[in-house]
Amino acid sequence: MAMSYLGRRLIQAAFVLWLAATLAFVAMKLTPGDPAQALLVASGATYEEIAERRARLGLDDPLLLQYMRYLLDLLRGNLGESWLHGRPVGRVVLEQLPPTAILATAATVVGVCLGLLLGVVAALRRSTWLDKAATTVAVLGLSTPTYWSGLVVILLFSLRLGWLPATGEGDLRHLVLPASVLGFALSGSVARLVRACVIEVMEESFVLAARARGLPAWRVIFVHVLRSALAPVSAVVALQFGFLLGGAVVTESVFARRGLGKLVVEAIMWRDLPVVQGVVVFGALVYTVVNLVADLVQAWLDPRLRENLT
Amino acid sequence: MVKRVLLFLILLSALSAGCGTRSSDVRLVYGLTLTPSGIDPHVHASSELGIPLTSVYDTLVFRDPETGEFVPGLAERWHVSQDGMVYTFHLRPDVTFHDGTSFDAEAVRFNLERVTSPDLESQKARFMLGPYEGTEVVDDDTVRVRLSEPYAPFLDALSQVYLGMASPAAVQKWGDEYQLHQVGTGPFVFAEYVPGDRLVLRRNPDYAWASPVYRHDTAQLEEIEFRFFTDPATRSPALETGGADVMGEIPPQDVARLEEDPDFRVKPVPIPGVSLMVFMNTARWPLDDARVRQALLYGTDRPAIISTVFRDTSPVAYGPLAAVTSGYEPEVRGTYPYDLAQAAALLDEAGWVDSDDDGVRDQGGQPLALDLYLMGWGYMPEVGQLLAAQWAELGVDVKSQVVSYPEALEVAGEGRHHLMPFNLSGSDPDILRKFFHSQAGFNWSKVDDGQLDAWLEEAARASDWAERTALYSRVQLYVMDRALVVPIRDYVNLNGTSDQVRGLRFDAQGWFPWLIDVEIEAR
Secondary structure, three states, X not given: OOOXXXXXXXXXXXXXXXXXXXXXXXXXXXXXXXXHHHHHHHHOOOHHHHHHHHHHOOOOOOHHHHXXXXXXXXXXXXXXXXXXXXXXXXXXXXXXXXXHHHHHHHHHHHHHHHHHHHHHHHHHOOOOHHHHHHHHHHHHHHHOOHHHHHHHHHHHHHHHOOOOOOOOOOOHHHHHHHHHHHHHHHXXXXXXXXXHHHHHHHOOHHHHHHHHOOOOHHHHHHHHHHHHHXXXXXXXXXXXXXXXXXXXXXXXXXXOOOOHHHHHHHHHHOOOHHHHHHHHHHHHHHHHHHHHHHHHHHHHHOHHHHXXXX | OHHHHHHHHHHHHHHHHXXXXXXXXXXXXXXXOOOOOOOOOOOOOOOOOHHHHOOOOOOOEEEOOOOOOEEEOOEEEEEEOOOOOEEEEEEOOOOEOOOOOEOOHHHHHHHHHHHXXXXXXXXXXXXXXXXXXXXXEEEOOEEEEEEOOOOOOHHHHHOOHHHOOOOHHHHHHHHHHHHHOOOOOOOEEEEEEEOOOEEEEEEOOOOOOOOOOOOOOOOOOOEEEEEEOOOHHHHHHHHHOOOOOEEOOOOHHHHHXXXXXXXXXXXXXXXXXXXXXXXXXXXXXXXXXXXXXXXXXXXXXXXXXXXXXXXXXXXXXXXXXXXXXXXXXXXXXXXXXXOHHHHHHHHHHOOOEOOOOOOOOEEOOEEOEEEEEEEOOOOHHHHHHHHHHHHHOOOOEEEEEEEOHHHHHHHHHHOOOOEEEEEEEOOOHHHHHHHHOOOOOOOOOOOOOHHHHHHHHHHHHOOOHHHHHHHHHHHHHHHHHOOOEEEEEOOEEEEEEEOOEEOOOEOOOOOOEOHHHOEEOOO
């Protein structure tokens, strides 16, 4: 019986979500430290009061029971209540989603544009100093820690030159520095992939044919070469975008922005299991959807891949 | 024609630019340093939430930061029964909440019952009330609170934002979303809160019941916006670029630069509580030997740590309580001065010598190795690093690791540590009981002395301040005498402000500003 492509992907997605939820549960349970104690001991709660709270949070129940209860709740769409925030996890996560999505989108746009530029330049001027320069910039993007580059751009563009605000959300101007820093980090992998793809495609006969027909170089590049290179590049970009949607904690911290990154790091620090699980499951969901969309887009761009869909 | 239109437009924009700057006269941006996971003062424990909310709520009593005395707030006067178990508060009759409802004895009862209800799962406020038993409404303006045993820190608890009086109508209306729509009686109204992004307060025009501890009757600012700057490196840049007018917790290394700049000022505020001190596990060998512990104390060059890590912005701590805390015993000052020779002599006497000449002392084939667990905040890693270097000169091998707070609690609970630094703030010296009572959650020195327990318990019940002070004096001297901890420094909150900010002053907790008194000069 032939199952539809979509049906197969949905089953895969369900499996991925279950795996993510389970891994989050196991990882948190293996981490030392008791959430109830962490929340209450500094407030002067007695040993009995802490034990009472632990029981209330369901932490005294056998692990298997906690796990089953958690999975059943998840199936019903109930992410539970955050032990630290005291509010439903769904609401807490959704609040952090818009700023995360905005930063992820902006950073991806910057990263793709910069990466394309560097990659194309490096490929067309292969083995010249231009290629070396562009590749070096790409490698710098990959290896520079965003903590450092973030502070450097703040120092330069905010403190010294006063062109852009250092921290906060607000408007487009607040987005420029963090998106650039994150985008620069992204551009590295995009650039190297674009370079490799463009070089490979340039060798193909259809390109030679197009040039022989007298088509101008830029048209050949943009219309034919990049179109072919776009498929694998979009796969990588989709992965990066999905990753960024899970939050970029360092960038968020340096630029004083909200985001899922900071949310989940704080939840881990306080052993707030419901929020950690909520963010992980949410991240897995997003990743799965983004990947599915990326695969469909790739197939649309490159007909040779369409046979995978049947 | 075009020229005239242009001229008109230029004039218009010039005029509106002039109007634009006027509104910034009475508006201020305040930088917070931690994004609290929740800001309901009855529920959450973060001290950051108190910075804005202390001005949204009034408390029954206020505490004078200079004298430590309790002054009227929402209660005009109060009476404590002879046995210390019944508190009767006579409330001001003229107070209304920001939503227009009246503040009365029933509101007080509602608030205290809310805090203590198990459904609320309070993380702090509930425990501050100690042996709370119940509240009775005597009449509209009189309320009686009963405790199951005397509890000396009770009024101090009631003076804090965590026990601020919220509007029962608002709490019932908003349920578990109340923290996004808070309603108190204070000089500022809770206008807007976007979690993690900003919190906005607006002046309460109807405020007419200012506590005598305030210097003004009503708020001087129209609006205050709070923004979050969690990364320490971004705080002074934010101040310097005008992103904030006031910023808390400026890193010590940025202080000198700000002080030299005429456009900014640094306001250091010492915080009461226990000092940053390293707990020594007296139940684990080799620290069970008092001479080894004393050697570590003599071998600590505290002024060097204060200078290197804290750039001399903090005073050296000599005892477990910070010097500004009420009940501080000044006699601990000067105990255990830095004396490497004395430290070495003590270790020699305890049988620790470097027999194999590897730089580390040993005894019976075992090296003098100590496990130091550090938490990643409050400059503990930096202090730990310096201590390890200083004690290496003594021939002590310190193995450090950085752990998260919950893990540190687990390690300490199991007694797997030798050394662990910590500090905690609080305005009542009863905070010592959290650390040095044998059953205490933070008893990381693993002390178990019935006498010490008795002093701490008695001091928590005594109603006479002189009696309490005498008991806490004994506790502090005992802690240093038995070498239970290595005190390092008193916590100082380094606030930076632009020089246009005036009147900024902080309450008895040290953390929370009284925003009613803050003014900003026209730019």
